[in-house]
Amino acid sequence: MFKAIRKLRESGVIGINERNINYVNPNNPRKLLRLVDDKLETKRVAQAAMIPTPELFGVVRDARDMKNLPNLLTRDDGFVIKPAQGSQGKGIIVVDSPLRGGWRMASGRRIAMDVIRFQINNILSGMYSLGGQPDVAMIEYRVKFDDVFGKVSFKGVPDIRVIVMRGIPVFAMLRLPTAESDGKANLHRGGVGVGVDIATGLTQRAMQHDKLIELHPDTAHPLENVQAPYWDDILMMAARSYDVTGLGYIGVDIVLDRDRGPLLLELNGRPGISIQIANRRGMRYVLQEAEKISAEKHPAAKRIEIAKELARAAPKNGAVKVDDDPSAGG
Ligand SMILES: Nc1ncnc2c1ncn2[C@@H]1O[C@H](COP(=O)(O)OP(=O)(O)O)[C@@H](O)[C@H]1O
Ligand SMILES: [Mg+2]
Missing domain, CATH: 3.30.1490 (Dna Ligase; domain 1)
Incomplete structure (x- = not known):
């Protein structure tokens, strides 16, 4: 058990303590967390910045x-x-x-x-x-899901979680509702998490209850290599969520509506770490790189270019085979 955790740490997977001490605490002042801990507040600031949300x-x-x-x-x-x-x-x-x-x-x-x-x-x-x-x-408003994901989803709206480090999107995952999760995509409710490549918007490996899977448990549809539509718009909404909240380490939840396109669902000031299992990769390398680059204060469009470059460079530096659960889920 301890050996497994040490192995994960060495290979770039961050645990809950590291997340809190190195990323959440220094980047998310308590005062600003109020903007994301209340979804009405989040809607208000998003609308003011012309980021679309469900009505x-x-x-x-x-x-x-x-x-x-x-x-x-x-x-x-x-x-x-x-x-x-x-x-x-x-x-x-x-x-x-x-x-x-x-x-x-x-x-x-x-x-x-x-x-x-x-x-x-x-x-x-x-x-x-x-x-x-x-x-x-x-x-x-109940979001009507886009057909692209309809094939791999089950009774409910999939969402896309993007981890954003000081305005640079570093990790992403598609979350799919299942029969078990009753219309909600949350992993804690039994939703499926699928890693998404930041550079391309293509899905990669999938997991449910922190275990790797290949097919959707209800539809038996293969989960790999599905293209997330509006990928650049999604990255832009994620990157701009930093500018409108000032929070340096956030999980941005975006849903795709059939008619209205990508909508911001919510922001998380303490995003979970299971996204590393879905991506079979640790986040430490990209988080540290993004943190360094952020000192240069680039506009959102440039930060997205940087994000894609980082994603292309990252596997060599952060790749890991995650067979064991990290110390905690999220
Ligand atoms: N307006 C909506 N339309 C359809 N599904 C929704 C809507 N809001 C939430 N959901 C479903 O519920 C899940 C959780 O919603 P969210 O707003 O992120 O709350 P929480 O903070 O509890 O995660 C979403 O991932 C989505 O699957
Ligand atoms: Mg959520």
């Missing part, structure tokens, strides 16, 4: 808003209810369409109005928020 239909803050709830849930093409301060997909309901006396969820199961009310009350009480403080429930 907000409404917010439920108290009993009075709760009375008005039926007026917010009128869309035939569904909606998503989520805690503004949630994480790891907890407390999120993805609703596909109305169904007599209720709605159909992404999983196909039915959900009734009183269950939705109950769930929103749980959100307001802080059941899903960091530290358990009272929270608010957001109701937003």
Whole structure:
């Protein structure tokens, strides 16, 4: 066990402690983390910078808003209810369409109005928020996934996670919902993570529950060599998320909408480290290089060129066969 961890460390895989001490703490001042720990705040700063996000239909803050709830849930093409301060997909309901006396969820199961009310009350009480403080429930547009990923996905919207070091995108992964994850792509919910090459936007190796896999567990579709569309737009949104928040080490979550293209879903100030397993590669080399280069303060377009160059150079310096779990997931 210890030998395995040491081996991983030597080969460039970072663990949770290293992430916190070397990357999160020095790059993400507590004051700025507020911008990303609350999804309403993130939407606000993104919109101000013309970064597109899923449309907000409404917010439920108290009993009075709760009375008005039926007026917010009128869309035939569904909606998503989520805690503004949630994480790891907890407390999120993805609703596909109305169904007599209720709605159909992404999983196909039915959900009734009183269950939705109950769930929103749980959100307001802080059941899903960091530290358990009272929270608010957001109701937003349900993203309609792009067909490219439709073939490899299952009942829900895939998202693309990009790790951005001081404005330079360094690592990426495509996350796919599964039957188990009920419309959410989060790895903790049983979603599949697929490494994506920053230089090309092509998918590489895949994993579920921190184990390597080759086929989607529900669709049996091969997961390697799928081209992520709008790749340069995705990198640009990721790079600009640094400029609009000032946070030096973030995980940027982007979804592709069939009609609206790439949309920013959320930003994470403490992004997980499992992305290294999906990529079968450690992040330390690219993180350190990006950190050095960032001193030159390049504009976003230039940072994307740099990101691609780094990705092309990295395998020689950071390649590793990851057979063992790193010390912690994320
Ligand atoms: N508006 C939406 N439309 C469709 N699916 C969504 C939407 N918002 C979230 N999801 C699904 O739920 C997952 C988690 O949502 P996210 O906003 O990233 O919250 P969390 O902080 O809990 O990860 C996403 O990866 C996606 O699969
Ligand atoms: Mg997320």
